[in-house]
Amino acid sequence: MRHARVERWSRGHSVIHRRHAAAKILATVVLLVCIATLTEHTLPTGAVYLVILVISAVAARLPVLAVLSGASAVLPFALCFALVSLLAGDPMQATMLVIRGYLSALAVLLLISTTAMPDLIAGLEWLRAPAFLLQVMQFLYRYLIVLIGEADAMRQASLSRAGSIRTLQCRQAAAAAGVLFVRSWARAQAIHRAMVSRGFEGRIPAFRRMEFKFADVVFVSLATVAITGLRAAL
Amino acid sequence: MSLIVEVKNLSYTYEDGTQALKGVDFDLEDRATVALLGANGSGKTTFVHHLNGILQGSGSVVIDGLPVTEKNLREIRKRVGLVFQDSDNQLFMPSVIEDVAFGPLASGMPQAESLERAKQALDRVGLQGKAYKSPWHLSAGEKKRAAIAGILATDAKLLVLDEPTSFLDPPGQRALGELLAGLPHAKILVTHDTGFARILTDDAVFFENGTIVARSPLAAIVQRFAW
Secondary structure, three states: OHHHHHHHHHOOOOOOOOOOHHHHHHHHHHHHHHHHOOOHHHHHHHHHHHHHHHHHHHHOOOOHHHHHHHHHHHHHHHHHHHHHHHHOOOHHHHHHHHHHHHHHHHHHHHHHHOOOHHHHHHHHHHOOOOHHHHHHHHHHHHHHHHHHHHHHHHHHHHHHHHOOHHHOOHHHHHHHHHHHHHHHHHHHHHHHHHHHHOOOOOOOOOOOOOOOOHHHHHHHHHHHHHHHHHHHHO | OOEEEEEEEEEEEOOOOOEEEEEEEEEEEOOOEEEEEEOOOOOHHHHHHOOOOOOOOEEEEEEOOEEOOHHHHHHHHHHEEEEOOOHHHHOOOOOHHHHHHHHHHHOOOOHHHHHHHHHHHHHHOOOHHHOOOOHHHOOHHHHHHHHHHHHHOOOOOEEEEEOOOOOOOHHHHHHHHHHHHOOOOEEEEEOOOHHHHHHHOOEEEEEEOOEEEEEEEHHHHHHHOOO
16 A cells, blocks of 8 residues: 555654654745745755655655655646646746655655654654644644555455456445445544544653754754755855 | 443433333443343444443443443543444554554553553554554454454454354454454444354353343253244
C-alpha cells in the first residue's frame, strides 16, 4: 500500500527525523509562505528552494527520486488551475502555479516523511493548534487508510471476476463508489468502537514525548533566516 | 469467589427497531471462563458490547463491583479487554508496539512504563520480534496475538473474545487455545467453534432471540441444541 511507504519513511533515523515536530512544522510553514509569494521575477529562489528540499531529503536518508515523484501527485490538480490561467492568456501565471504547487507538495511530503503521524499531531498540539482540528486530522488519517484498504479489496474482487476494472461501465463505477463509502463507513464504525473500548477519549497519545531542545531552536532559526533571506535577496 | 460480571434484566434495541437483547441475566465468577453460543443475530455480540459500555441498554451491568455507567466508563474499560472478531479493526496504530502500548498510554500511564508493558505483553504472545512491524504486515494469527497483547498490556481482569478463531488456520487455533489457557484472566468466548471452546471451558451459555435460554456444561448444550 502506498501510504505504508510514507509511514515507513517517517519512522527513519536521521538528523531531520530527530528534530522536534513543532520545529519542522514551523520551518515548513515559513517555506510554504515564501513559496506562495514566489513570482516570475524570483524564479531563481524557487530553484534554490528545490535544491534545499533535495538536500534535506538526502539528509533525511529518503529515496530522493521516490520523494520527487511522490510530490508530483499534486500536478494534475495544479495543471487544471494552470490551464485556466493559460486560457485566460497568462502563461507565466500558469507556470508559477505549477512551480508553487510542486514545491509546496514537496515541502509537505518532506515534513510527513520525516515525522510520524502521532508526533506530527503532538507537534501541532505543542503549537497550540485547536484540539478539534487535531482530532479531525487523526480520524481523517486513520479513515483514509480504511478507505484505501476497502478500495483495494473491492478492486481485487472486481479484477478476479471482470478481468479488468476498465471494463466497468459508468453506472457500475458509480454504484461501486457508493458501496465503497458504505463499506468504509461500516469499517470506520467498527474501528471507532475498538478504539473506544480500549480507552480512546478523543486523543491518540503520542508514543514518544519529544523535548524541544536547543538544537530545535537552532534548526528553526537557521531555516527561517535561510528561507526568508533567500526570498529577500534573490 | 467474587463475581467479575453481574448482569440483570439487560435489554437493548437498535435504532432501526431491532430488539437485540430481551431481559438477559448473566454472571461470571472471577478467573472463570464461559463460552457464549448461539445462532448469528441471537444477541451474543450485542451482549458483550455492553460489558465495557460500547452499548448501553436498560437493566444493570456490574463489572468487578463497578456499575457500567458514564461516570465509571474509564475504569470499566481498564478492566474489560475486548478482542474483536476482525483484528484489522482493532489494530489501528502504525506499528505493533505502538498499538499494544495504546491502552496503557490512553489510561494515562507514563510512556516508559507503557512501553515496558507493551514489550512484556508481546513477549507473552510470542511476538517480540514483530514489535516494530506494521500490523497490516502480520499474518492473521499474528494479528490476533497482537490484538490480545494490546489487552494484556492493560490491567484488564476480564477478556472478552469475539469469534477468536475466525480467520485462523488449525495450527493458529491450537496456538491461540494454548495461549489463552495459560492466562489467568476471567474469559468470555463468543464462538461457533465448540471444539475450541472445549479447550478452555466446560461452562456454556446459549443465546436465542436475544435471551439466554440455557446455561449448562458445554456437552449438554451441544446435545440439546444440536450445535
